[in-house]
Amino acid sequence: xxxxxxxxxxxxxxxxxxxxxxxxxxxxxxxxxxxxxxxxxxxxxxxxxxxxxxxxxxxxxxxxxxxxxxxxxxxxxxxxxxxxxxxxxxxxxxxxxxxxxxxxxxxxxxxxxxxxxxxxxxxxxxxxxxxxxxxxxxxxxxxxxxxxxxxxxxxxxxxxxxxxxxxxxxxxxxxxxxxxxxxxxxxxxxxxxxxxxxxxxxxxxxxxxxxxxxxxxxxxxxxxxxxxxxxxxxxxxxxxxxxxxxxxxxxxxxxxxxxxxxxxxxxxxxxxxxxxxxxxxxxxxxxxxxxxxxxxxxxxxxxxxxxxxxxxxxxxxxxxxxxxxxxxxxxxxx
Amino acid sequence: xxxxxxxxxxxxxxxxxxxxxxxxxxxxxxxxxxxxxxxxxxxxxxxxxxxxxxxxxxxxxxxxxxxxxxxxxxxxxxxxxxxxxxxxxxxxxxxxxxxxxxxxxxxxxxxxxxxxxxxxxxxxxxxxxxxxxxxxxxxxxxxxxxxxxxxxxxxxxxxxxxxxxxxxxxxxxxxxxxxxxxxxxxxxxxxxxxxxxxxxxxxxxxxxxxxxxxxxxxxxxxxxxxxxxxxxxxxxxxxxxxxxxxxxxxxxxxxxxxxxxxxxxxxxxxxxxxxxxxxxxxxxxxxxxxxxxxxxxxxxxxxxxxxxxxxxxxxxxxxxxxxxxxxxxxxxxx
Numbered sequence: 001x002x003x004x005x006x007x008x009x010x011x012x013x014x015x016x017x018x019x020x021x022x023x024x025x026x027x028x029x030x031x032x033x034x035x036x037x038x039x040x041x042x043x044x045x046x047x048x049x050x051x052x053x054x055x056x057x058x059x060x061x062x063x064x065x066x067x068x069x070x071x072x073x074x075x076x077x078x079x080x081x082x083x084x085x086x087x088x089x090x091x092x093x094x095x096x097x098x099x100x101x102x103x104x105x106x107x108x109x110x111x112x113x114x115x116x117x118x119x120x121x122x123x124x125x126x127x128x129x130x131x132x133x134x135x136x137x138x139x140x141x142x143x144x145x146x147x148x149x150x151x152x153x154x155x156x157x158x159x160x161x162x163x164x165x166x167x168x169x170x171x172x173x174x175x176x177x178x179x180x181x182x183x184x185x186x187x188x189x190x191x192x193x194x195x196x197x198x199x200x201x202x203x204x205x206x207x208x209x210x211x212x213x214x215x216x217x218x219x220x221x222x223x224x225x226x227x228x229x230x231x232x233x234x235x236x237x238x239x240x241x242x243x244x245x246x247x248x249x250x251x252x253x254x255x256x257x258x259x260x261x262x263x264x265x266x267x268x269x270x271x272x273x274x275x276x277x278x279x280x281x282x283x284x285x286x287x288x289x290x291x292x293x294x295x296x297x298x299x300x301x302x303x304x305x306x307x308x309x310x311x312x313x314x315x316x317x318x319x320x321x322x323x324x325x326x327x328x329x330x331x332x333x334x
Numbered sequence: 335x336x337x338x339x340x341x342x343x344x345x346x347x348x349x350x351x352x353x354x355x356x357x358x359x360x361x362x363x364x365x366x367x368x369x370x371x372x373x374x375x376x377x378x379x380x381x382x383x384x385x386x387x388x389x390x391x392x393x394x395x396x397x398x399x400x401x402x403x404x405x406x407x408x409x410x411x412x413x414x415x416x417x418x419x420x421x422x423x424x425x426x427x428x429x430x431x432x433x434x435x436x437x438x439x440x441x442x443x444x445x446x447x448x449x450x451x452x453x454x455x456x457x458x459x460x461x462x463x464x465x466x467x468x469x470x471x472x473x474x475x476x477x478x479x480x481x482x483x484x485x486x487x488x489x490x491x492x493x494x495x496x497x498x499x500x501x502x503x504x505x506x507x508x509x510x511x512x513x514x515x516x517x518x519x520x521x522x523x524x525x526x527x528x529x530x531x532x533x534x535x536x537x538x539x540x541x542x543x544x545x546x547x548x549x550x551x552x553x554x555x556x557x558x559x560x561x562x563x564x565x566x567x568x569x570x571x572x573x574x575x576x577x578x579x580x581x582x583x584x585x586x587x588x589x590x591x592x593x594x595x596x597x598x599x600x601x602x603x604x605x606x607x608x609x610x611x612x613x614x615x616x617x618x619x620x621x622x623x624x625x626x627x628x629x630x631x632x633x634x635x636x637x638x639x640x641x642x643x644x645x646x647x648x649x650x651x652x653x654x655x656x657x658x659x660x661x662x663x664x665x666x667x668x
Contacts, residue, residue, distance in 0.1 A: 017397055017436050017642055019390060020420060025433050028385025028447070035376075035386065042369075051362025052369065056353060056466055057391065057422075057452060058410075063351055076392075076420075078412030081456050086354060086410075088391075099359050102351050113362070118391060122415045132390055308351055 022123045022131035033328070034134065034321050038116050040162040041136045041319065045114035048155055050138050053113045055095040057120075061087035066307040067094030067278060076120055088120035092135055093278070093301065093316060100141040101308035110142040116321075130322065137298065137318025141305065144313040149254040149282045152298060152315045157262035159319060160286060160296075165327045168288040168295060170265050171231070172255070173272025175279040175299065176247040178228060181270070182207070184243050185224040186216045199273040204229055228271030236268050244270070247281070254282065278304045286319060290330025295323030356457045356465035367662070368468065368655050372450050374496040375470045375653065379448035382489055384472050387447045389429040391454075395421035400641040401428030401612060410454055422454035426469055427612070427635065427650060434475040435642030445475040450655075464656065471632070471652025475639065478647040483588040483616045486632060486649045491596035493653060494620060494630075499661045502622040502629060504599050505565070506589070507606025509613040509633065510581040512562060515604070516541070518577050519558040520550045533607040538563060562605030570602050578604070581615070588616065612638045620653060624664025629657030 019025070026034065042052070061077045064087050076088040089095055092115050100111050116136040123129045138155060140148050153170060160168045178199050179192050187195060191210055198206040208225045216224070227243070230236055237244060237252040255266060274283045279299040286296035298317020305312040353359070360368065376386070395411045398421050410422040423429055426449050434445050450470040457463045472489060474482050487504060494502045512533050513526050521529060525544055532540040542559045550558070561577070564570050571578060571586040589600060608617045613633040620630035632651020639646040 017432060018394060019397075020392055020394060020414065020418070021416075023390035023392060025390070025437060026388035027433075027437065028387065031386035031388050034388070052365035053362060054360035054365050054368070056357035056359070057454070058354055058357060058465070060352060060354060063353075076412065076414070078410065080354065080410075082355075084354070098351060099361075103359060103361065120391070131392065 020131060022129055030325070033325055037163050037321050037324050037328075038134075038136050040164070041159050042114070042116065044155065044158050044162045045136075045138050048112070048138075048151075048158075050112040050114040053096060053099055053115055054117065055089070055092070055099060055115075057088055057118070058086045059089060059095065061085040063098065064089060064094055067091075067097070067304065076122055089117075090121055091119050092117055092137060092318060093139065093304070096139045096316070097141075097301070097304045097314060098308045100139070100312060100314065101305050101310040105310050107142065110140060112138065112140055114138045115318075134321040135318040136321055137296075137316060139314060139316035141312050141314045143315070144302070145281075146250060146254045146257055148313065148315045149300060150257045152282075152317055153254065153258060153266070153284070154262045156284070156286065156296070156298065156317050157258075157265045159317075160265070160324075161261075163319065163324045163328075165288055165295070165324055166265075168265070168286050168327060169267050170262075170284050171267050171269045171272060171287050172251070172282070172284040173269045174247040174251045174281055175273070175283050176281065177244060177251075178271055178273055180245045180247055181224060181227055181243060182211070184245075185211055185220050187211055187214050196273060199228065199271055200275045204271070230270045231267055234263070234266070234268060236270065240270070251282065274299060282315060284317070286317075288323075288327035288330070291323055291327050293323070295320050295327050354465060356463055364659070367659055371497050371655050371658050371662075372468075372470050374498070375493055376448070376450065378489065378492050378496045379470075379472050382446070382472075382485075382492075384446040384448040387430060387433055387449055388451065389423070389426070389433060389449075391422055391452070392420045393423060393429065395419040397432065398423060398428055401425075401431070401638065410456055423451075424455055425453050426451055426471060426652060427473065427638070430473045430650070431475075431635070431638045431648060432642045434473070434646060434648065435639050435644040438475075439644050441476065444477045446472065447475075448472045449652075468655040469652040470655055471630075471650060473648060473650035475646050475648045477649070478636070479615075480584060480588045480591055482647065482649045483634060484591045486616075486651055487588065487592060487600070487618070488596045490618070490620065490630070490632065490651050491592075491599045493651075494599070494658075495595075497653065497658045497662075499622055499629070499658055500599075502599070502620050502661060503601050504596075504618050505601050505603045505606060505621050506585070506616070506618040507603045508581040508585045508615055509607070509617050510615065511578060511585075512605055512607055514579045514581055515558060515561055515577060516545070518579075519545055519554050521545055521548050530607060533562065533605055534609045538605070564604045565601055568597070568600070568602060570604065574604070585616065608633060616649060618651070620651075622657075622661035622664070625657055625661050627657070629654050629661055 080086045119133050195207050195210050208221050211221045234255040237248050278301045280302045281300035283299035285294040296319035300315040302313045414420045529541050529544050542555050545555045568589040571582050612635045614636045615634035617633035619628040630653035634649040636647045
């Protein structure tokens with residue numbers, strides 16, 4: 001029945017009925033495929049003891065803003081009938097952190113939630129990105145460090161298998177690694193934020209310029225730039241153990257704890273940075289060679305839940321259902 | 335894990351994290367029940383040859399406004415990044431009519447779509463209604479009259495069975511019946527709209543006043559008011575066949591065509607009026623004695639699709655998943 005991707009549609013009398021750029025109708029063939037992906041993921045999540053949570057599309061803008069989520073701020077804001085500022089959620093992690101803190105303030109054990117909901121991203125017209133993205137994912141609250149990270153990476157590997165994109169890879173880093181590496185190379189604390197943003201944009205040259213401006217020797221600039229570009233197996237963490245410090249040791253321990261099925265899907269990326277600034281440890285993106293952007297991602301965010309009143313470690317990930325579907329097709333319809 | 339219905343939630347430091355009135359978090363026990371209802375309905379719809387369609391949450395406000403949907407106007411409007419007016423859909427029938435017209439402009443046979451999506455209703459604070467409602471339903475395009483109406487009522491009966499609320503009832507009328515009855519009683523054309531709105535609000539006394547003001551004899555006012563309040567089996571259509579005219583005959587033919595399983599769920603309601611003004615024939619609501627408001631509804635809207643450029647008869651219905659869930663509980667958890 002076609003993919004339904006055009007935004008402008010001729011109608012009878014020469015009128016045009018348009019959809020906003022970056023949005024589209026999903027017609028039956030595709031909807032059936034997306035529903036099958038979601039059902040497969042739901043099976044993995046439920047089997048692992050996660051329970052579904054559904055949060056409102058619309059929340060008070062100042063509540064969502066507690067997430068302080070870097071470049072992906074809740075952008076669709078408007079006044080409701082009572083004059084309050086409402087916003088559409090731009091991801092699911094912030095609402096789920098709110099749920100974990102406010103609906104289960106005195107939970108002593110871990111909380112395991114999954115969701116399948118749409119996230120809304122304001123986009124400049126003509127940029128070609130999707131304005132509405134269906135995401136299915138999990139959040140694990142109350143399990144710190146390697147134990148929680150291991151559970152999430154294991155389930156991410158199981159999820160891509162169940163969704164028929166087992167050839168996807170988990171590109172893994174730690175949000176603190178680039179700080180550790182750049183500090184060791186002599187970058188002052190007040191320049192680390194700028195360097196982090198350049199890394200998030202993939203601009204290694206700018207990072208090297210910042211290092212040089214800070215007085216690092218040419219050889220150190222070169223070696224640091226190369227280290228931040230380094231991808232490989234878990235062994236790259238051992239090779240550079242000294243400069244990677246505690247974050248490197250923790251990531252190494254997490255990867256060692258994975259079973260073979262999960263571990264062979266992991267690629268270590270020393271300079272890996274995500275554009276959401278609530279990550280505090282493990283970070284990863286789900287990449288598929290046939291899709292030009294991540295089809296999912298996740299990480300640890302140990303300081304987000306306390307913004308809603310309760311201190312609780314947290315880690316999670318989500319897949320973009322549309323991205324998984326595109327990867328399925330590219331991979332021969334598996 | 336509780337029902338999660340409170341809008342204000344205490345957090346640690348005495349702060350309060352609020353949700354907008356009329357919205358709530360749905361926690362795992364309830365989410366599991368809602369997902370099971372949706373899966374049961376999806377099974378009925380797919381089995382009957384309907385294909386799922388997913389439309390954007392956000393559309394251009396002027397596109398949704400072509401639905402001209404009476405009191406339930408798309409109310410959440412705001413400017414996007416390009417200055418265009420966007421709105422959140424307030425029902426699914428208007429977007430699906432748009433899809434049927436613009437994505438399948440030259441379809442010669444029937445189109446059968448189902449959906450399970452959230453509709454957004456601006457509500458005055460403290461009114462206690464739900465701001466976000468998950469609806470699952472079907473729309474049948476290209477099948478006029480009794481044949482299409484029969485399919486929809488049959489599937490509505492099958493849907494309530496599959497959803498575990500087989501004791502719900504389809505309260506059935508025709509959007510033209512009240513006009514026919516009031517015209518016969520002497521109400522002039524220019525007063526029919528006002529009478530229709532009073533009926534939609536259940537204000538029979540106001541309708542009788544309008545009739546009296548139009549010069550109807552007291553006996554006629556009384557008999558007409560009584561007729562509009564009449565509910566019963568299909569036989570009430572035969573009893574009043576003369577005054578009910580063509581709409582009465584058509585509804586009677588539709589009900590006669592139903593099999594016994596569907597027919598025993600039908601209650602005829604002569605004065606039945608829905609608050610959406612796009613209905614042009616059959617109208618019905620799904621009522622359950624344990625829930626104070628309809629848990630679903632539908633009808634025929636033969637003039638809506640042409641507002642998007644293609645003339646095509648149409649009929650459909652939807653269930654409110656939350657209402658079905660409440661009815662399940664009230665009915666003993668079936």
